[in-house]
Amino acid sequence: MQTVPVGIIGASGYSGLEASRILAVHPFVELRLLASNSWAGETAARRAGLPGAAGKLKYAPQDQAIPLARECAAVFLATPAEASLQVAPILYSLGVKVIDLSGAFRLRDASLYPKHYGFDHPQADLLSKAFYGLPELSRTPAGARLIANPGCYPTAAALALAPLIEAGAVQGPFIVDAASGVTGAGRKATEEMSFAEVDEDFRAYRVLRHQHQPEIAQTLGRPLTFTAHLLPAKRGILATCYARLARGADPQAVYLHKYASSPFLEVLDSPDQVSLKGVVGTNKCQLAAATDGETVVAIAALDNLVKGAAGQAVQNLNLAMGWPETAGLDNLRGLHP
Structure with a gap:
């Protein structure tokens, strides 16, 4: 089965870790990049318990993430909004699909950011290009290039x-x-x-x-x-x-x-x-x-961490890539009992 290379920047946070575990066993994904300063040089098998080829990946420091992301068809940004604002425009310009799990591109009105996020939005032109990906209410279109994953x-x-x-x-x-x-x-x-x-x-x-x-x-x-x-x-x-x-x-x-x-x-x-x-x-x-x-x-x-973050991000990836909406998500097992 042909797979698509995907990366995660901010892979050691809770949402990034959850995305790593889902994507490691996704039938259409080859996990190609995991970026984290705190875990740089360590393997994903040791830190996240990822199986197979994904577990052999070593975490790259954040400053190497963009060059490595060029090899990916899509990249998840599990980073604070301020970091996403720096990275997303570069990846977008390179033609890499971006699924941003922060609030950096969720609000259409740039004037709301100083009050609610504490910064002036430096990429206001991208707000109109970002698709707010809540699939049950507004289905993510195939080919979407910048997806703002809901909070x-x-x-x-x-x-x-x-x-x-x-x-x-x-x-x-x-x-x-x-x-x-x-x-x-x-x-x-x-x-x-x-x-x-x-x-x-x-x-x-x-x-x-x-x-x-x-x-x-x-x-x-x-x-x-x-x-x-x-x-x-x-x-x-x-x-x-x-x-x-x-x-x-x-x-x-x-x-x-x-x-x-x-x-x-x-x-x-x-x-x-x-x-x-x-x-x-x-x-x-x-x-x-x-x-x-x-x-x-x-x-x-x-x-x-799943429907509220990483799982919904994978759901958005599936729709943007034209894959079945449930791919990689239908085998998730609840944690109770």
């Missing part, structure tokens, strides 16, 4: 609310309360993310200033209030979304119609059934809605 919270919130808004089943105000495991904060060592601080605790963070708020609003085409919470677990997101019911609407019927042909969306009978254990380790999103005739509560769960 984890926006993926959960949009999959829960967008179909209801599109069908006219709900009205505002819209509120999203979502909790994520600590891997959502990345692989940095900080006091607030240490075990003693996180264990047996539950708290909100970046209230009314989270960088994912404008991304959710952009995807929904509606203003909303979004609050993120830190969950004392390794991985997973549970998003609870609130809206007002439009007269005569049936949210569950909307979901079943919208996601009838979506392989990774699991519509359950009741929000009470939606759980992290049902999705962690997979590219699935579970969701369900309930209503009392006035209020709608929609709940979505996904793995922040």
Whole structure:
């Protein structure tokens, strides 16, 4: 079977590591490049447990990534937004497909970046060329060259609310309360993310200033209030979304119609059934809605490192390359029990 060379820059972070493990056994991919300063010179078998030829790869330092990326048909950027802004334009100009897992190209309005990301966007012309890849809502076209992979919270919130808004089943105000495991904060060592601080605790963070708020609003085409919470677990997101019911609407019927042909969306009978254990380790999103005739509560769960990051990035790669959407993802096994 013919394979395509693919690389990952930022391969030692949680999302990069997850992408490495998925791509190492992808039937149409030859993992050609793994770049990481912290693991430079070490093998992927030792550090990531990758099997076969992928395990023999040695991590390259970041400053060698671009020359090596020339040999790849596509490159995943599992890097901070500031790093993606430097690397993505170069790869794009070389004709390499770029799937960026950061927020560098998610927002169409460059003026939002100083407030929400803390920098002026230096590549505003590329924002209009980047495709926002949430396949269940806007299918990634074959041949897409720059894909902005959605954030984890926006993926959960949009999959829960967008179909209801599109069908006219709900009205505002819209509120999203979502909790994520600590891997959502990345692989940095900080006091607030240490075990003693996180264990047996539950708290909100970046209230009314989270960088994912404008991304959710952009995807929904509606203003909303979004609050993120830190969950004392390794991985997973549970998003609870609130809206007002439009007269005569049936949210569950909307979901079943919208996601009838979506392989990774699991519509359950009741929000009470939606759980992290049902999705962690997979590219699935579970969701369900309930209503009392006035209020709608929609709940979505996904793995922040898979459907919320690396798995969705592979899903976007599959569609951009014209491969089956489920390639490399349909054999992922959940982590429970």
